[in-house]
Amino acid sequence: MNFETVTAEEFGASLRGLGLNLLVRDVAAQADFLADLFGMTAHRVSADFAIMAYGAQVFQLHADGTYRAHPLQGLLPEAGPRGAGLEIRLYDTNPDAAAARAAARGAVVLQPPTDKPHGLRETCILCDNGYAWVASQPKPDMQIKEPET
Known part of the structure; x- marks a missing residue:
């Protein structure tokens, strides 16, 4: 799967097993941190989202704002x-x-x-x-x- 061109629907439908999605304040900064320290590869980095690859495993980063309608949003600390x-x-x-x-x-x-x-x-x-x-x-x-x- 080409993480740079896959549609959101195709990517979502491909996910299996155990998934990890981290809510972060700054997607680009978090992606840079993970790439620099742990050699991960960041794909589709935007203000709202990134696909992170660690070897053959993938997980997602989402900006806090993408969870506006999600009940988890109310549990996130402001700082x-x-x-x-x-x-x-x-x-x-x-x-x-x-x-x-x-x-x-x-x-x-x-x-x-x-x-x-x-x-x-x-x-x-x-x-x-x-x-x-x-x-x-x-x-x-x-x-x-x-x-x-």
Whole structure:
């Protein structure tokens, strides 16, 4: 599917499984943040909407104003962080590199890159909208080899 030319109807009808849609104050700024820190690809970026690709997975960004008639709109804070309690885990992103890029941008690194007992090295970074993005990879001693074909 060509994300640059697909119609809204075709894109919506193609979605399956679990979907993620983040409401953000500034779509372009959020898309830039995700592309810069985590190597995501942004498609169809406008003031109202963007399709974000992380590997083979896609999700959506929508501006707050696009939810005018949605009951969720009344729950959004006017200012300050949102997304409390939500962790968005990016299992294929180098946590050390992501934390360094976050620091260079002045983003909040809640947790520096740390080796965890569950086999991952991870960092937790807050975006301007208050979502917690966890970049992680298996610790070097936990790398799993792909089966030979």
